[in-house]
Each structure stands twice: as C-alpha cells, then as structure tokens.
Amino acid sequence: MRRMRGFKELVGVEDAVRIVLGRLAHRVREAEEVGLEEALGRVCGEDVEAPMDSPPFDRSSVDGYAVRAEDTFGASPNNPIELRIVGEIAPGDSPSTTPRIGRGEAAVILTGAPLPWGANAVVMAEDSERRGDIVEVHRQVRPLQNVSRRGEDYRRGEVVVRRGTRIRPWHIAALASLNIPRVKVVRKPLVGVLSTGGELIEVGGRLESGKVVNSSKPMLKSLLREEGAEPIDLGTVPDDLEEIRGRVREAIGGVDALIITGGTSVGERDLVPEAVESLGEILVHGLMIRPGRPTGVGIVDGKPVFMLSGFPVAALVGFDALVRPTLKAMMDACEEPRPRVRGRLTRRVTTPPGTRSYMRVRVVRRGGETLVEPLMLTGSGLLSTLTKANGILIIPEDMEGFDEGERVEVELLREIEGG
Amino acid sequence: MRRMRGFKELVGVEDAVRIVLGRLAHRVREAEEVGLEEALGRVCGEDVEAPMDSPPFDRSSVDGYAVRAEDTFGASPNNPIELRIVGEIAPGDSPSTTPRIGRGEAAVILTGAPLPWGANAVVMAEDSERRGDIVEVHRQVRPLQNVSRRGEDYRRGEVVVRRGTRIRPWHIAALASLNIPRVKVVRKPLVGVLSTGGELIEVGGRLESGKVVNSSKPMLKSLLREEGAEPIDLGTVPDDLEEIRGRVREAIGGVDALIITGGTSVGERDLVPEAVESLGEILVHGLMIRPGRPTGVGIVDGKPVFMLSGFPVAALVGFDALVRPTLKAMMDACEEPRPRVRGRLTRRVTTPPGTRSYMRVRVVRRGGETLVEPLMLTGSGLLSTLTKANGILIIPEDMEGFDEGERVEVELLREIEGG
Numbered sequence: 001m002r003r004m005r006g007f008k009e010l011v012g013v014e015d016a017v018r019i020v021l022g023r024l025a026h027r028v029r030e031a032e033e034v035g036l037e038e039a040l041g042r043v044c045g046e047d048v049e050a051p052m053d054s055p056p057f058d059r060s061s062v063d064g065y066a067v068r069a070e071d072t073f074g075a076s077p078n079n080p081i082e083l084r085i086v087g088e089i090a091p092g093d094s095p096s097t098t099p100r101i102g103r104g105e106a107a108v109i110l111t112g113a114p115l116p117w118g119a120n121a122v123v124m125a126e127d128s129e130r131r132g133d134i135v136e137v138h139r140q141v142r143p144l145q146n147v148s149r150r151g152e153d154y155r156r157g158e159v160v161v162r163r164g165t166r167i168r169p170w171h172i173a174a175l176a177s178l179n180i181p182r183v184k185v186v187r188k189p190l191v192g193v194l195s196t197g198g199e200l201i202e203v204g205g206r207l208e209s210g211k212v213v214n215s216s217k218p219m220l221k222s223l224l225r226e227e228g229a230e231p232i233d234l235g236t237v238p239d240d241l242e243e244i245r246g247r248v249r250e251a252i253g254g255v256d257a258l259i260i261t262g263g264t265s266v267g268e269r270d271l272v273p274e275a276v277e278s279l280g281e282i283l284v285h286g287l288m289i290r291p292g293r294p295t296g297v298g299i300v301d302g303k304p305v306f307m308l309s310g311f312p313v314a315a316l317v318g319f320d321a322l323v324r325p326t327l328k329a330m331m332d333a334c335e336e337p338r339p340r341v342r343g344r345l346t347r348r349v350t351t352p353p354g355t356r357s358y359m360r361v362r363v364v365r366r367g368g369e370t371l372v373e374p375l376m377l378t379g380s381g382l383l384s385t386l387t388k389a390n391g392i393l394i395i396p397e398d399m400e401g402f403d404e405g406e407r408v409e410v411e412l413l414r415e416i417e418g419g
Numbered sequence: 420m421r422r423m424r425g426f427k428e429l430v431g432v433e434d435a436v437r438i439v440l441g442r443l444a445h446r447v448r449e450a451e452e453v454g455l456e457e458a459l460g461r462v463c464g465e466d467v468e469a470p471m472d473s474p475p476f477d478r479s480s481v482d483g484y485a486v487r488a489e490d491t492f493g494a495s496p497n498n499p500i501e502l503r504i505v506g507e508i509a510p511g512d513s514p515s516t517t518p519r520i521g522r523g524e525a526a527v528i529l530t531g532a533p534l535p536w537g538a539n540a541v542v543m544a545e546d547s548e549r550r551g552d553i554v555e556v557h558r559q560v561r562p563l564q565n566v567s568r569r570g571e572d573y574r575r576g577e578v579v580v581r582r583g584t585r586i587r588p589w590h591i592a593a594l595a596s597l598n599i600p601r602v603k604v605v606r607k608p609l610v611g612v613l614s615t616g617g618e619l620i621e622v623g624g625r626l627e628s629g630k631v632v633n634s635s636k637p638m639l640k641s642l643l644r645e646e647g648a649e650p651i652d653l654g655t656v657p658d659d660l661e662e663i664r665g666r667v668r669e670a671i672g673g674v675d676a677l678i679i680t681g682g683t684s685v686g687e688r689d690l691v692p693e694a695v696e697s698l699g700e701i702l703v704h705g706l707m708i709r710p711g712r713p714t715g716v717g718i719v720d721g722k723p724v725f726m727l728s729g730f731p732v733a734a735l736v737g738f739d740a741l742v743r744p745t746l747k748a749m750m751d752a753c754e755e756p757r758p759r760v761r762g763r764l765t766r767r768v769t770t771p772p773g774t775r776s777y778m779r780v781r782v783v784r785r786g787g788e789t790l791v792e793p794l795m796l797t798g799s800g801l802l803s804t805l806t807k808a809n810g811i812l813i814i815p816e817d818m819e820g821f822d823e824g825e826r827v828e829v830e831l832l833r834e835i836e837g838g
Contacts, residue, residue, distance in 0.1 A: 036622060036637055037637050037640060037641065040641045040644060040645070041645075054802075055631075056626075063684060090617075090618070090688065091616060091617070091618035091631065092616070092617045092618025092630060092631070093629050094627070094628040095629060096628060110688060111684065112618065112631060114629055153801045153802055153803045154802075154803055160806065161806065168641075168645075168832075169638045169639075169641035169642045169735070170638065170731075170802065170805035170806055171806055172634075172641045173634040173635065173735075173802050173805070174802040174803070174805070175622075176622040176632055176634035176637045177632055177802055178632070179623065179624075179632045180622070181622045181623030182623075197510060197511070198511050199510035199512075199531065203455060203595040203599070203600045204598065207598050208513070209514060209515060210510075210511050210513040211511060212474075212510065212531060213596055213597070213598045214595065215591075215592040215593070215596035216592065218455055218591050218595045219589065219591050219592035220588075221456060222459045222588035222591045223588045226459070226460075226587075226588065265482065269529060311530075312589075312592040312596065316588070316589065316592075336833065339758035339759075339831045340758075341759065342761070382567075382571065383572055383593040384573055384579075384593070386589035386592070387579065387580065387589055387590055387593045412758045413587075414587070414755065
C-alpha cells in the first residue's frame, strides 16, 4: 500500500467555509431578467423597490357603509343612528368620481373600493340595517376603522424583495400587487459533478459482481437542482491520476464550481486531492465531521472544487456543510438554515471528541411531547438512515454526545411524525 | 344593495376538510413512469421494493486490513500482533475472487471492497503498521467491526420509498443504490385558476385609477407549482353570474380541481357561490378562519371548486387550510406539515372567539432565546406582513389569544433570523 496515512490536519466546518470564501475569486452575480412567475424559486438579483404606494388609495377593507366616524359616535343596537345613503362605490371605481360624503351621510361601499371624499371610516354591513335610502348604524366606528390606508402595505421607494432572497409565492404576490411584471434573478450556477471509482456503474447498468451503483451522483445533481443550481454530469472516471486531472482541466472552464466524489481519502487510490493540487491548490482536506471526514475543497482557476466522499450519506453531509454555503455566498444569496425543533433524546448518543457528528434521527410527537430517536445504523453508506430519518442531530465539536432524556435541537429534513 | 347578509354557518377548518374529502368523487391516482432524476419533487406512485439486498455483499467500511477478529484479540500498541499479508482487495473486485484468509493472515482492503472469505472484521489502517508482507495490528477488533453487512441498508423486498412520499434527493440515492432507474410517480393534478372582479388587471397592464393588479392569481399558480400541481390560467371574468358560470362549466372538464378567487363573500357582487351552486353543490361556505372567512368549497362534476378570497393573504390562508390538504388527499400523498418552533411571545395577541386566526409573526433568536413578534399589520390585503413574516402563529378556535411572555408554537415559513 503506497500511501495509507492520516490527514495532515482536520479542519472544523465553520473554519473550512471561512477559508474557502476568503479565497474564492469566481462569483455568480450576473442577473437575468425573467417574467414574474418564472422567478419562483430563483434568487432575487436586485433590491426591488416599490414603484408606487400600495394600496394606491385609501380603500375599504370590508363590505358596508362609508361614513364620517364622528357621525356614528354613541351608536348601538338600542340607539341606532340614521344616515342618508348618497351613493354606491364598487372596487374599480375611480377615487376621483366617488360621491362626497357630508355630515349625516353615508355611501354603500364594497371591499376594496376607494373611500369616498369626506368619509374617514367604514361601518360593517353586519353592524347596520338598511331601510330604503336610510342606513341605521348599530355600532360606532373610530376614524380609519375598516380602512386600508394608501401606502399601508408598501410605500413608494420601499424595498419589497431584497437581493439574495429566494423568491417564494408571497414575493410574487407582492411584486404583482405593485404591477412589477419582470424581475432580475441571479443566473443559475453551473456545477459539474464528476465521480471517480472503477467499481462504479451508472444506475440501470449491468450490476456485475463486486460493482456498485453510483448513487451519490444522482443525489448530488438533485441537491443542486433543489438549491437552484444547474448540474452538469461529467460522468465517471477510474482511479487514475491523469484521467482525473484531464477531466477536471477540461471541465473547469465551463462551470462555476466542481464536485468530485470518491477518491478523496488518504488511501492508495485516493488520487483526487493530488489531481486537484496539481492544477491549483488544496485549501482544506479533512473535515472534523462524521460522516464525511475525507471531505475537502481546492481552488482551480479561482473556482471551488469540492472533494466529497463517494458514500452517499457522507457526500450529503459534505454538501450541506461546505457546498451549500459556498454556492450561496457565490450568488450573494441569503442563508436559509433548516428549521429546527427541540425534543427529548430517547437514547444516549456518543461521538469521538473534536468531531462534529451528523446523526440521523426520527423526531416524533407522542403524548404531547417531542421525542428524538437516534437511528441505530450510522454507517456513511447507509441510505436507509436518511430515508427513515426526518431530522439531523448535530453533535458539536466540543461535546462527546448527549445523555438519554437530555433536550436537544434537531434540524428537520421533513415533517414530524405522530400527533 | 341586493344581498348583504352574513354566512349561514361558519365551519371549522378540520370539519371543512373532512366534509370535502368525504364527498370527493374525482381522484388523481394515475401513475406515470419517469427517469429517476426526473422524479425529484414528485409524489411517488407505488411502494418501491428493494429488488436485492443492499449492500449486495459484506464489505469493508474503512481502509485497512481484512482479518479474523479472533487473531487480533489482546492486540495493543505495546503488544502488537503480526499477521501475514496474503493479498489486496479493492472496490469493484468480485467477492468470489478474493483471497481466502486463514488463521494468522490478513489482506489489504479498501473502503467498499468485498470482505474476503475467512475474514470477519477489518482493522483500520491507523491501528496498524505494515512491514513488507507483515502487518502489525495495534488494536483488537470484534467480529463484524468496520464491516457493512449484506442487506444492512435494505433487505430484498423491503419497501424503500412508500407510495405518497414526495421524492427528495436521498430517495433518489436510495433508489439508485438499488439500481432502480425508473420510478412511477403520480401525475401532476391540473388545477384551473379563475379570478373574478371587474376592477382587476393583469400584472404589467395599464393601472388606471381605481383598478387593482391581480396579485392572487400569480401567487396561487406559484403555490400550486410548489405543491407539484400544474396550474391552468383561466384568466379573469367580471362580476357577472352568467360569465362566471360559463367559464366554470367550460373549464371543469379539463381540470382536476378549480380555484376561483374573489366574489366569494356575501355582498351583492359576490356571485361565485351562486354560480357554483347552479352547476353543482356548495359543501362549505364561510370558514372559521381569519383572514379568509369567505372561503368556501363546492363540487362540480365530482371535482372540488375552491372559492378563495380575492385578497392575497386571505387567499394564501385559504389555500393552506383547504386546497393543499385536498390536493394531497386526491393524490393519496403523505401530509407534509410545516416545521414548527416554540418561542416566547413578545406582545399580547387577541382574536374573536370561535375563529382560527393565522397571525403573521417574526421568529427571531436573541440571546439564546426564541422570540415570537406578532406583526402589527394584519389586514387580509397586506402582503408586506407575508414578505416580512417568517412564521404563522395559529390561534385555535377555542382560544381568544395569547398573553405577552406566553410560550407559543409557530409554523415556520422560512428560516429563523438572528443567532
């Protein structure tokens, strides 16, 4: 065995991210303009300012009667106040053509319709009774009650969606309400995914004895798609230094970042770090995480080259710890940490000191309590721990574990089970 | 004002969903087969069983030496045990061609390589030292240590992904690892979105005085896309009974469900319930939610017709409360409730009794504590409360609010701010 030694120095996750971000020359900041609905899920590429006040005029927020609030003071079911109806206002009517409301007068008004001149409040239909041209008001209103003020939602010039925000349906509604039909979004980063390992076959291929299906590549491509990046499948190369070097050199010009899986450890076939070093520089090799210790990052032509484990669970942990934050920073996108819940640990868990462990757990609600059950199987190749888990319990570097019954915080991968 | 009256009877959210599901004749259960990577985000249409054991053979989970565990008992740095190296095994080697390990023997083995005959454990490289054909073992291993057992991840016939699961990257990895290249997914439901209201213009149109941009339609289309449905834009009709009826009758045959916004309340221009009733049946009209009280559901040709408020925030609440669970049930998809967090309320909140209120809040972490700050603006048209909020505090029907300082549970819309 030519080389079988430990990592020179293991680096903590936060340090690794800081090191990479500090050295990154290449960024993905160019924005492209797209139609509003196409912007869903993309990263906003500009601070979008409101071009006008919204609502653009004072309007009623209920169906009822536009009135002068002073005229209703003291009104009650036993002491109704009568007002004379002088008009009707519907949504879509121009504020400039509404009737003028004088003392003792009211106008029928529908939700969303402009508040007429003279009126300063709206009596809800349920708090009144109409008799011909007269409305009996049964409850007093204060000034501005049931009125949406001009600019109450957004004032002209106010930032509606910040650069770096991932655009969700409510952002689309807000931009639409301000009549903004197109928006600039950051272009999707192109990320190459290259697998190494002579034992790998592509899914659906002939699974000869001893061969292994490459499950990390389709997973990483899916993770990149969920992240808003565009994966470029660079195939698989055997554990051969020249072939790995050649493929990286060939690919790096056409991508914003590169992920290489497998061959990142310190065994004799682990040639990826050597290949990357020969083309650029290794920034980090060996992370204080479990699983995923062989994870590393280099820089080639100013672009990050991530070296992830070939084992899918370790590759996922490496992606979360290193690839995701780096891509976000390259796009200047806001962080989107996973939601977390606290719960009581059902079993003691331990990890080696100085290592951040990502433990797959099941979070369940039982009898009104949130319980965190560590999954027994923790091998880095065990996908079942991921498909059965709904959360990740992170044990930080400075702890060796948690006791049974301790309250711990879990990152949720998906919904909590039970009720 | 022809009709301006209250709702006959307000219905609770759970009851409404139960009523709708109980009456739904139309379902979306047909599955279509897609390539594995295309299945991302889709609802799995079958219970996918493992066609083989995974891993398909016992393999090493580390780089090191395959040994008979018994031979290492008592080994320590001060008392190393010497074994004779009889071969090397790499990932991809066939299990049937590996060397046979006898007493006092070992084989070099790399991570993922098949465990050779005779061996039952692997000594990690770090716990050994090689001298030519001899390896000194410095730490004993127990049987099966550092070995991934055949079938340890998935046993043949075990269900890997259940019908109704939304397929995420780790499911794709699990299916790939079992060499499953295609998977059946439930087809995307087609959902028509029709807006009513003469005051509405489409985003980007000319915003004349008194007109309002239709912000609910692009939001609902985006929500449907996020949910895995295919929205069909049916445009906007004025508040005219015959036009609404005509558009619903024309559209219902080509969709799996219909959403109509606006005109769902009890004012004179609220003609949608009448139109739906004339073509089918109203199941629910008037929900005990705030905002979103005018929300309703009818059935036309066995398909659900959702009547949502024209105001975007109320439309969103109605979508969450009614449309999402109904679509999931139509597809037989598993529930995906939003993640929740508990935090301390920074200000008292109150709501009318008998109403489920959806209050938009900001969840922040400050000084190690999770705080829930209710947003002041709560109008159903106020989109800024949604773009500024990161969570929804639900006040149930049987409560009138929460006190300042009380611990409350919040549904997270996105990440928690602060550290």
